Amino acid sequence: MNFEFSEEQNLLREQAAGFLQDQCPPSAVRAILEGAASFDTELFRGIAEMGWTAAAIPEKHGGLGLSYLELCVIAEELGRVVAPVPFSSSVYLATEALLLAGNDAQREAWLPKLASGAAIGTFALAEGTGQPSPNRLETAYENGCLNGTKVPVADGDIADFAVAVARCGRGDGASLYLVPLDADTVTRTTVATLDPTRSHARIDFDNARAESLGAAGEGWGLTRRILDRAAVLFAWEQVGGANAALEQAKEYAMGRYAFGRPIAGFQAIKHKLANIYVKNTLARSNCYYGAWALSTDASELPLAAATARVSAIQAYYFASKENIQTHGGMGFTWEFDCQFHYRRAKLLSVNIGSERTWQDRLISAIEAGQAA
Amino acid sequence: MDFSDTPEEAAFRREAREWLQANVPSKDELEGLDEVQRAKLWQMRKYEAGWACIRWPREYGGRGASAMEQVIWNQEESSVRVPQGVFAIGQGMAAPTMMAWATEEQKLRYLPPLASGEHIWCQLFSEPAGGSDLAALRTRAEKDGDEWVINGQKIWTSGAQFSNYAILVVRTDPEVPKHKGLTYFFIDMKSPGIEIKPIRQISGESNFNEVYFTDVRIPDEQRLGAVGQGWQVAITTLMNERLAIGSGGGLGFRQVFELAQRIEIDGRPAIEDRSVRARLADWYVQESGLRFTGYRAMSALSRGEMPGPENSIGKLVGASKSQDMASFAIDLLEMSGIVTDPELAWRSGMVHDTFMGAPGLRIAGGTDEIMLNILAERVLGMPQDVRVDKGIPFSQVPTSAS
Incomplete structure (x- = not known):
């Protein structure tokens, strides 16, 4: 060990x-927050040149074939700086879906482009409000075409293709479909969200040509596996963000004087920051376990992923809100950067399912382990 | 990073597990023995087979095991039912202090009986006027030839009534600032002039005591560190205390989870209730976070690092978690939740023991608030509180009495 x-x-x-x-x-984050661009293209190009988009892709598909531990390290650093790029959609979700369910032709078509950053992929699951479930899906696939609406889809307005979860034909089961997004039959509308540093869209499919990804009817099981894997990587982003928020709060508290001394010397502030540190540390330790389970594809992955995710959601939200509180009125102003973490923390706390959803999955994983 | 055993670790785990299965004391063996006798029986059995204090060097009664072997042993020992307690202070706090500060001769003499369970040690630190502000302690030691003469009072001393030895911090110089006038000793608890009075806790039990000193004499060779260096020596003890208490047992996630599977809400198992699942998930997250934080600390220890202030997390999170889980378990039992009668209560009232014991856990070995101060100051590097006693001779510091 x-x-x-x-x-x-x-x-x-x-x-x-x-x-x-x-x-x-x-x-750079502020430029995307305030500007019209969907993401920082310059930064994303640099990231691809560093090989990060290729990290977990096998060498035969143009990747570096590194382990998922390396990807966790990168995720934490991206989370720390609140990077305004489509990395997570393309790498944690689309790439993983292809690796998990794609046939040779699909992998060959997309993985080299994903590795080089030439293509951006995303994962389309949500259909408006409410928790997605296989029997509530309205997007449906029939005769080679997809019909329905997905919203919100992270990076849906800039991605080259999506992996969409949809009903297959008249059957009940869900399947995954690989659907190019540049066709006339696909309408994409950017939607405003809590975190404008990460672009989101509404996608309407009107007889959009699509192909099955993985076996028909297996879509929900695959979705869960994809989300389990992504949960670990997102958790590392959250831990990175939570620690950056803690550092921001500390730096401000050390330099801000009130009543004749730095506010960092008051127990009300010290205890607040120590409590952030505690949550961050627990989340990080849970992420270690998640990283190991992900990198070895261990049977404990569903439990390890849910544990890391719940822990990281709690830590980042807490750190981001108490960071603003520590800054006082200044933290509430547009000019200060505290909002970056507050926005990103909330985005990441619902993007692949809420805290409540993952708490439930955590207990389900323990029950499943007990039954096994 | 690898959470699975290497072949060597797997072999060690197998050996530990087989030994435990063959040697766990039976009900008959423990029948009629009190808590201390049970713990001593188990400790001696481990010692004779080389499974006591396994991280310690062999010459001190240990096994010379690695940090990872300690992790494995703890995992295996905690999965069987064996007598616990009474040795935590001696083995977990006094011993590391002795290893860091005692002479070789003293280590060879005092550590093996600690490992074997022959000797129990207690900790004489806190005083009525020196709790969270430990360095404000007032018990005096005055030099008399080759001996020191102790007068004063200690409080909250767990296990003093059955301890053979104790670690002790006293004031040797009241005319210097408070941290500078302290000196650290170990002492024979049978020394003339020591009087022990039990304190009754809110649980009704008496696990700890007041200890009074009247002209108690300690040989100078039982001093650890230099005269006036007591605070520095005490830090060694306190760092290890946080490790020792952090790993404390009691009611865990597993028990509450099982209760939620058994108890019904509206005719369905409580575990199916969404709010129950959410609460349980939160405790699981805390418990596993603490476990892996502990493992990470062991990785650091195995590189030779000392336990640092970050270990304050274990006790801080663990104590409140125990308290809240016990409270929640009582709620799950609905109207019968208040029944403590061992014949009627779930798991013979274990939940209630935890509920009534947890407030003490949040205070012992540094209160929650002190832990937060330590994390903020020593880990995050935030400024200390403004202290009106700083740099002032201890004798001139204002007190409640003045």
């Missing part, structure tokens, strides 16, 4: 942190 990242992985972390410090300062 060994509960640490390797020296090489720590080196990668340093490189990643250095690159992002240069290429993704707060001003």
Whole structure:
């Protein structure tokens, strides 16, 4: 047993942190928050050049064939800087769906492009309000075409293709479909969200040509596996963000004087920040377990992923809101960067299912382990 | 990173598991023995087979095992029912302090009986006027030839009534600022002039005591560290205390989960209730987060790092978790939740024991609030509180009495 990242992985972390410090300062995040662009194309190109989009893709498909531990390291650093790029949609979701369910032709068609950053993929599950479930899906596939509406879809307005979860024919089961998004039969509308640093869209499919990804009727099981894997990677982003929020709060508290001394010296502030540290540490430790389960495809992955996700949701939300509180009125102003974390924390706490959903999955995983 | 056993670790785990299965004391063996006798029986059995204090060097009664072997042993020992307690302070706090500060001769003499369970140690730190502000302790030690003469009072001393030895911090110089006037000793609890009075807790039990000193004499060779260096030595103990208490047992996630499977809400198992699932998930997340934080600390220890202030997390989170889980379990039992009668209560009232014991856990070994201060100051590097006693001779510091 060994509960640490390797020296090489720590080196990668340093490189990643250095690159992002240069290429993704707060001003880059703010430019996307305030501007019309959907994402930071320059940054995403740099990320692809660093090989991060290729990290977990096998070498025969143009990837680097690294382990998922490396991808966790990268995820944490991207989360720390609140990177305004479609990395998670393309890498944690679309790439994983192809690796998990794609046939040779599908992999060959898309994985090299995903690896090089030439293509962006996404995963289309939600259909408006409410928790998605296989028997509530309205998007349906028949005779080679997809009909229905998916909203919100992360990076849906910029992605080249989507992996969509839909009903197959008149049957009850759900399946995954690979659908190019550049056709006339696909209408994409950018939707406003809590976190404008990550673009989202409504996608209407009107007899859009699509092909099955994985066996018909297996879509819901595949979706769960994809989300379990993505949950670990998103949790690392959340831990990265939560720690950045803690550092931001601390830095401000150390420099802000009131009653003749830094507010960092008051127990009300010290205890607040210590409580953030506690939640962050628990989340990080749970993420270690998740990272290991992901990298080894361990049978404990559903439990490890749910544990990491619930822990990381709680930590990042808490850190992001108490960071604003520590800044006082300034934290509530548009000019300050506290809002980046507050927005991103909430996005990441619902994007692949809410805290409540994952709490339920956590207990289900324990029940399943008991029955086994 | 690898959460699975190497072949060597797997072999070690198998060996540990087989030994445990063959040697766990039977009900008959424990029949008629009190808590201390039971714990001593189990400890001696482990010691004789080389399974006591396995991280300690062999010459001190241990096994010279690695940090990861300690993790494995803890996992295996906690999966069987064996007598616990009474040795946590001696083995978990006094021993690491002795290892860091005692002479080789003292280590060879005092550590093996700690490992075997022959000796029980207690900790004489807290005082009526020195709790969270531990360094404000007032018990005096005055030099008399080769001996020190102790007068004063300690409080909250767990296990003093059955301990053979104790670790002790006293004031040797009241004319310097408070942290600088302290000195650290170990002491024979049978020394003349020591008087022990039990304290009754809210649970009705008496696990801890007041200990009074009247002209108690300690040989100077039982001093650990230099005169005036007591605070520094005490930090060694306190760092290890946080490790020792953090791993404490009691009511866990597994028990509450099983209760929720058994109890019904509206004719259905409580575990099917969404709000129950959410609460349980939160505790699972805390419990597993603490477990893996502990493992990560062991990885650091195995590289030779000392336990650091970040270990304050274990006790801080664990104590409140126990308290809240016990409260929740009582709620799950609905109207009968209040029944503590061992014949009628679920698991003979284990939930109630935890409920009534948890407030003490949140205070012992540094209150929640002190833990938060430690994390903020020593881990995050935030400023200390403004202290009106800083730099002032201890004798001139205002007190409640003045």
